[in-house]
Amino acid sequence: MSTETVTPEETDVGVDTERVALYAVLGGLVAFYLLPIETGLMTSLKADPFSSAPFLPPVEQFTTAKYARAFDALGHGFVNSFLLTIPATVLSALMGSMAAYGLTNVDWKGQVGILALFIAGIFIPYQAVLIPVSKFWGSIVPLETWFEPVWLLTPGIEQYHFNVLELIITHVAYGLPICTLLFRTFYLDLNDEMIEAARLDGASIARIYRRLILPLSGPMFAVVLIYQFTQIWNDVLFALVLVGSGDGAMVTVVLAQLGNNLSSVGIGLKMAGAFLTALPTLLVYIFFGEQFAEGIAT
Amino acid sequence: MRDLARDAKRLVGRLGSAEDEVRADGGEPVDTQGSGPIAALKRNLANQQFRESMPFWLPAFLLMALFVYGAIIWNFMLSLTDPVGLGSPDYSDLDFDMYVQAFTSDSFVNATVNTFVLLVAFTLVSLVLGLVVAILVDRNIRFENTFRTIYLLPMSLSFVVTAQFWLWMYNFDNGVVNLFLDVLPFVDKVRWFSNPELALPAVIFALIWQFSGYTMVVYLAGLRAIPTEHYEAARVDGASTFKMYWRVIVPQLKGSTISATVVLMVFALKAFDFLYALRGTYLPYKGTDILATLMMREAFSNGHFAYAAAIGIMLFVLALGVVAPYLTYQYRSGQL
Known part of the structure; x- marks a missing residue:
């Protein structure tokens, strides 16, 4: 009910209190959804996370040292994550x-079956394919072994880059079902007569x-690119199994380990690391929230 | 998946007329007598449109099919082999031993129970909370976009990130949750993650926090699709606001509920990321072991690949059990 169905009653005093209650509840929900994030932010800026209530801003305890340390720990993972996310996002959207x-605007028999296989692929739990995928890259198509001369001889290209390449291909493969479906819903709405005329x-x-x-396709590319960027950047499962820790580690994998052996001292560091890790997706969300909502709601 | 139904409906309409169109589209005259997939393929290959369309969808299809269907078949075969440690599995001796072993194992049964508790509790509460928030947001409020953006914000974050936040929220000494409990009378601080009884509810609550915004978006779209007259008719009948929503509006949100349920359950099956990130190890907190974490631990920590593959297949069957009825439902109701 996006139109004025309730407005006639809004002049009533009774409805006014109802409105006040409504905004109070909405405000409470804002607190509920933002509190864990706000608490993390405040804690990341305190020298001692136990010095005051966790959601209060730092006063005498203010420091950015945690961010400096977190950046030291995560910096390399950041580079790796971009190295993975950008090509994988672009490739999966384009494909x-x-x-x-090919399955929507060109007519041929049997495309329903192919499309059904794509759609079913959206729902598989990755635990059901993870061992074969790791064996596939480990022994059937071991890119890092095949390209050994390349990374041995080319300056700037390291062994782990081929693990990242494996991860890119894997993410493209598992991103294709949802990307195809998103584009298909868009292409169905395109003007058939225009295509027919051409x-x-x-x-x-x-x-x-x-x-x-x-x-x-511009608007749909925006939706799909944003969806895929968020998905691939946020992933930890494939990153953990196919690349793991070490030189090629993605930022999410590094963050999961960050500060774990430091007990309570590590909390501020963890929060700073969490914010650094979330920064790219947060920026994307703040600037392209509409497209993000469209991507997940389809 | 909201558009899936509409999408599929058109597809069927198209399928019915496909044969006529194939020829009307200027393909070469072809033999249409044969039937079966081979004949269909032959007809298609004779169709220039089909041949020209192949470079567009075939590479994507082959890549996807290899990683999705090829991998599932391989995983199933692997689950029928016997444990071999580090050597390569023997595919000539296949049996269901790993499944038998799973069903007689306490850890598997425990993980299965936890998985179902997580699935049901997380999905139900997310649906209810999402619906309530959607109804509130739909009441002609100001700054609607701002509210919506804030409610959906947690969903844009990685499980690894939200796990760090909640680890701190549930901290014993200075966590927000315990500080809140401290203010309440008669309630003591709680060690959330080291108490096996409380760890799973704590995880479920955090996941609800992260994903109820998603349900809100789905329901909001559903609410917007209901004609205004339905609200007015209910009002004319003198129904109270609550009655109006319960009797008139909620039943019309069946489609939104079903698609949100399917997607939430798929999210819940992926909760491994969150549980892993809480501790940074394959062993989650006691009481929170689900099938996804058990599978990962058996495979990549213990090296029990055949056993882990069997658990993976059972997870797949579980997902199929949720998704297949959904797609069949759409098919039956003439939408697929």
Whole structure:
């Protein structure tokens, strides 16, 4: 009920108190959803996290030292995470768009079956595929062994870069089902007559995609890129199994271990690390919240 | 998955007319007498549209099929082998021993129970809370976008990040939850994660915090799709606000409820990330072991690959048990 269904009664005094109560509850919910985050932020800026109530701002205890330490620990993981997330996000969006086009705007028999297989792929629990995937990259397609001369001889290219490459391909493979579905819902709404007209003009399937579909896909690319960026950046499961800790460790894997052996001293460090890790996705969320909501709600 | 139904409906309409269109689209004249997949493939290959479309969807399909379906089949085969330690498994001697071992193992039964408790409690509470918040947000409030953005914010964070926040929230000495309990009369501070009775509820509460914003978004979309007249009709009948929502509005949100449930359950099956990040080890806090964490520990900490594969397959069956009825429901109701 987005229109004025309740407004006639709003003049009543009784309704006014109802409105006050409504905003009070909404405000309480804001506190509920923000408190853990706010508490983390305040704690990350205190020298001693036990010096005052955790959600109060730091007064005499103010320090940014935790951030400096967290950045030292996470910096390399940050680079790795970007190295993984950017290509994997772009690739899965592009391939998803192409697949959705081939399965939606080009008619041929049996595409329903192919599409069903894509859609079912959205729901699989990754624990059911993780051992084969790790064995696949470990012994069947061991990229790091195959490309040994490359990383031995090329300056700037390290052994772990090939683990990251494996992780990129894995994320693209498991991101494709949702990317394809998102693009498909968008392509179904495209004007069929326009595509038909281009076809009658003799444009090839590939040309229609490049000249007509791709330029129109901008809004959906925004949604899919944001969705995939958040998913891949936030992942810990594949990062842990396929790359693990060490030089190639993703920022989430480093954060999960950060400060664990420091007991209470580590809490401020953990909070600072959590904020640094969350920063890219938080920025994306703040600037592209609409698209994020659209991506998850589809 | 809101659009899935609409999407699928069109697909079926398209399927019915596909054969006519194939020829109308200017493909070469083809033999349409044969039936079965081979004949269908032949017909398709003769269709220029199909041939030209292959470079678009085939690479993506092959990559996805290899990693999703190839891996599941491989995992199933692996689950039928016997434990071999570090050597390669013997695929010539297949049996269901690992499944038998699982069902007679206390840790497996315990993890299964915890998984179901997590699934049901997390999903139910997230649905109810999300619905209530959606109804509140839908009451013509000011700054609606700001409220919505804040409620959905936790969902954009990684499980690893939220695990760090909640670790601190549940801290015994200076955690917000215990400080709050301290203010209440007759309640003492609690050691949340070291008490096996309380650890799982604490985890579930944190997950609800993270994902109820998602349910809110789904329900809000559902509420917006209900025609305004339905609200007005209920008002004319003199129904109270609560009665109106309960009798008139909530029943119309069935579709939103079903798709939100499916997605929430899939999230819950992925709770490994959160449990792992709380301790940074494959062994979660006592009382919070679920099938996902058990599988990961058996595989990547203990090296019991065949056994872990069997647990993975059972997780897959569990997910299938949730998703298959959902897709069938849509199919039956003429939407797929």
